[in-house]
Amino acid sequence: MEKAQAGARGTNGNGARAERSAQRDPERTRASILAAATKEFAENGMGGARVDAIAERAGINKRMLYHYFGDKEQLYLAVLEEAYIGIRTAEKSINLSDLEPEEGIAELAMFTWRYFLEHPEFLSLLGTENLHRARWLRQSTRLKELHSQLMGKLSELLDRGRAKGIFREDVDPLHLYLTMAALGYFYLSNQYTLSTIFGRDLAERPSLEGWERHIVHVTLASIRR
Amino acid sequence: MEKAQAGARGTNGNGARAERSAQRDPERTRASILAAATKEFAENGMGGARVDAIAERAGINKRMLYHYFGDKEQLYLAVLEEAYIGIRTAEKSINLSDLEPEEGIAELAMFTWRYFLEHPEFLSLLGTENLHRARWLRQSTRLKELHSQLMGKLSELLDRGRAKGIFREDVDPLHLYLTMAALGYFYLSNQYTLSTIFGRDLAERPSLEGWERHIVHVTLASIRR
DNA sequence: CAAGCCAGTAACTAATCAGTTACTTTGTGG
């Protein structure tokens, strides 16, 4: 049928890869499978996701999915790993050295909130993974080494604030991190049942902005002397 | 095979229901299906739950499940409704009229935390329902009417605390409720991924007790003047 | 330029799953 392909056929040899529209492009195929699988797993969970649906979304043949990823479980693990790497990479780029301790904590709280807000698929994958008691995360050697960059930055800010006398002496950095994460995660991941029961759309702009301010307020109030 | 049943055969007529071990007991059958379905849906989500597994767990024939509940989706809805009714019923029994505002808020925060801790299947069902954007909850007329009793009690305590001058003027009761719920929900529902990544078992007694104290502390710190 | 490997396709298969059919057993009211 499509034997005679119009343009972009040339050997494009000498090492450098063709930038676009190659008929055979392993990296692009792999990436589009991963993107499609991320959506499918995030929308339907591990149990509800369909391999055929992933193949269709990616615009590839199902056989390729098995070629690149082995099976459904390994594909899911690849999706999970990529999602974690995404947030950990983003965390690295935060620079707080110029900020006062309180400003720095506020900045980290807002970063976490905004990252969750902009990456609903990450929240959904976390939910699925916890439903299965971290079955796949525990298998992943890559992810177990991948510590949160936030924890280090949090500790440093807590030290500075303590030295200035504005933060309490006994704040556990893990508790602080969990507090920020919990407030963002719960609001967003449970927005559908909450909106239904309280008859108030939590996804509206003013509500979201109000909750961001609330997170910053609660986080700071919990550590101030 | 078991045609000749030993005891407990009698007509046990005159209106009153037999208390135990009837061969045919609609209510008991229904209840055991519901209990089995709650476990299965909580463990595997809507997509991962298996109708045959529910029947086996309940010790009944699959046909009965369709007889009493119609289909898988209606059974899931019945499970969800029962779970919500459970927490709302428990909330009703809390009496706070003798307590000072601060003590009352602390009591409600601990109630929510302990209810979550003792009913992991409720958290799991919430997660599944939100994955599907409250698809079944929105259909349920029973549940949309079922407002949280906690909200009313929270408002009353906030009023009293405000009158005493110990709470801020602008506290939104919904924000307060979401704060308490978020801190409990996130810690428990995400305990598996969190424990894996931070290399610290969040399910251990001392950690759980520490987090309960933390929830009370954060909740009160966020509303104090 | 040909040999071999890698990307890609279509159609198939064995297993699984939600839901059904056709039947038997048990309790009850006229």
Next chain:
DNA sequence: CCACAAAGTAACTGATTAGTTACTGGCTTG
């Protein structure tokens, strides 16, 4: 005491699903 309804069983069915087989076409390297 029997007729009828409700409770219960076993075996089946059609659709879906993860994973496979057997194949084609194109790129690279010696």
